[in-house]
Amino acid sequence: MEILPASLRDLAGLRRLEQACFPRDAWPLLDLIAVLSWPDVVRLKAIADGQMVGFIAGDLNPAEPIAWIATLGVLPEYQRRGIGRALLQACESRLTGKRIRLCVRPSNQAAIQMYLQAGYLAVDTWPHYYKDGEDALVMEKVHPAGL
Ligand SMILES: CC(C)(COP(=O)(O)OP(=O)(O)OC[C@H]1O[C@@H](n2cnc3c(N)ncnc32)[C@H](O)[C@@H]1OP(=O)(O)O)[C@@H](O)C(=O)NCCC(=O)NCCS
Structure with missing residues (x-):
């Protein structure tokens, strides 16, 4: 796997x-x-077996104190092999800002586990954020490089 x-x-x-x-x-x-x-x-892809199997994007706005991860996904058949964690680390290392935030569905326990393991903590809830009415959990981590 390559990023x-x-x-x-x-x-x-x-x-x-x-x-x-x-x-x-x-x-x-x-x-x-x-x-x-x-x-x-910041846009990064994970390549395995000649195809894109994962993708992450984060907003790189040096003027903002908080950087946001906009999306992260790994193809179902490639999940649970460390690709999500590797993409997250690679993206974090390219982001600026003192803190990094992201939104996740409270029902998405796989993603929440990954973010907790990576050092994110829940800091807010946005009611009815998703189209089907589910809230968004906002999670935050102090930037590993402390920028
Ligand atoms: C969330 C997602 C990106 C994780 O990617 P992944 O490549 O499977 O994750 P990793 O293999 O790097 O796992 C890292 C850690 O996350 C947690 N995790 C991942 N999948 C999990 C699952 N199905 N159940 C419980 N914990 C899980 C574990 O703590 C895991 O560490 P471990 O394998 O050492 O126990 C992937 O499941 C996905 O694309 N889901 C659909 C899209 C999505 O929900 N994106 C996030 C939106 S906020």
């Missing part, structure tokens, strides 16, 4: 990954194009 920068050339792979990872929350095509092309975004 590499992602670009617009990865649009088809990212679309497949989104649909497999987020049956309820897959981003529309325009959002996928944006995340692969906008400036100030």
Whole structure:
């Protein structure tokens, strides 16, 4: 498994990954194009067996004290092999800001376990954040590099 920068050339792979990872929350095509092309975004893909098997994006805004991880997914058949954790660490190391935040469904115990293990703590709840009405749990970690 390799972690590499992602670009617009990865649009088809990212679309497949989104649909497999987020049956309820897959981003529309325009959002996928944006995340692969906008400036100030850390975008990394995990490649295994010649295909994109994981993706993470984080907002890189040096003026902001808090950096946000926007999305993280690993294809179901490649989960539980350390790829999510590796993508998270690689993205964190490229983000600036004193703290890193992300949103997760409270029902998503797999992701919550991964974030807890990586040092994130729940700091807020946004009621009815997701389309189906589920709240979002906001989790935060002090930036490992303390920037
Ligand atoms: C969440 C997700 C990215 C994890 O990716 P992954 O590659 O499977 O995670 P890893 O193998 O690196 O696991 C890291 C840790 O997370 C936790 N974890 C991962 N999957 C888990 C599961 N199904 N049940 C419980 N804990 C789990 C474990 O603590 C694991 O460490 P361990 O294997 O040493 O016990 C992946 O399950 C996924 O893409 N899910 C669908 C999309 C999603 O929910 N994204 C997050 C949105 S906020």
